[in-house]
Amino acid sequence: MKENVKKCALVTGGSRGIGRAISIQLAKDLEYHIIVNYKGNKKAAEETLSQIISLGSTGELLQFDVVDENDVKGKLDAWQENNKNAFVEVIVNNAGITKDMLFMWMTNKDWTSVINTSLQGFFNVTNHLIQKLLVNRYGRIINLVSVSGLKGTPGQTNYSAAKGAVIAATKALAQEVAKRKITVNAVAPGFIKTDMTSELDEKELKKLIPANRFGEAEEVAHVVSFLASKKSSYITGEVININGGIYS
Template sequence: MKQKYALVTGGSRGIGKAIALKLANDHHYNIVLNYHSNTEAATAVKKEIEDTGVNCSLLKFDVSNLEETENALSGWELANPDAVIVVLINNAGVSKDGLFLWMKPEDWHSVINTSLTGFYNVTRPLLKNMLTGRYGRIINIVSLSGLKGNAGQVNYSAAKGAVVAATKALAQEVAQRKVTVNAVAPGFITSDMTTGLDEKELKKLVPLKRFGEAEEVADLVSFLASKKASYITGEVININGGLYS
């Protein structure tokens, strides 16, 4: 029997790191940890994961680059013939906020290419094995911005909104093969992505009066990655303290 792995993109920090550790702890999945640039941080996370008793492979590639992504994934498969990725967490994303009127083309394309094209680049090559094995969990980390929109984030809202639609469509294509596709939409979560925000003011907008923690998002993802969630697919689950539901 092949060793089962979960791939987490953008896994060297924040929500991605919390998810990778949770999947290792809760389900004893071996982890393929993707990261873009911070080798030091990724190496530290790898050690934390391996301390739980599972294996962890580091894969450095830019999810927005098709050739780079395909080479990394095919190279890993060749090096690990007795392993198979059965859980995919599409977490990698960037934000380049600013008013749409003044938005530079590179800020538009960077955000769209990482979240939306990255979803395509990573998911498509892994899907065949999931369908052949008649089991898979694909979980896309989207955003409150992709559901309600957010001023100053037209690019980010567009990217995450598109992944929401892709989640619903792909879920219908692969359900017969027992592959589920869901999305998790965090609101304000304490992480690198929210360090520049005015938490004191923004948490007044949240009915629970606080920002969420990355570990709380990871708990939800862990459930969706489990066999207990076998009848949930094509869903977008909000985790935002009641800010938008």
């Protein structure tokens, strides 16, 4: 690939929480143009972008819903058309939602929306972009999963199923593309301080965690940044746990 090509890292759900921390860490550590994807919260996405720019890095916002295949294709194709010298070399599939409920009371909508955001979102974004990674013979795909996808969490049958499926997909895809110098890894956070965990009883839950605390979003972001770098070239098909020892 020509040196004048603008190499980019795309972070889905990059406007808040772990996604924001990842977007900022990639801007700090690596020389990528950061594409911050968001679904609806433009204000939060703009705040993330302003932090990226304040670091002296470059970035932009790209709005699409990872669940909507046509939206993903349309927005990514339009972006590529407007940025003919740009190339998405790093894909961070971070978008995810929770709809916690005991399975016996779970609605079809709560099941489907959670599965689709994590699993179908992974497919829609990665499948659309992977051809260029294969042609270029280099790339990094990093999927944000969860301790729930490894051990299962009561009240999260939908979320556990979604993340467990992405873990299996990570391992399979890694084997398909390794010869092209494309790595595919998953990062599995435990309890991390974000909007998503703000309603949990941190004081009680931290008693279950050997490290006796919730993690910080930046601690997840450091691992993602390493996996997005050339330093991680012999690591693929792995799930890296960041959970303070709760599942060790």
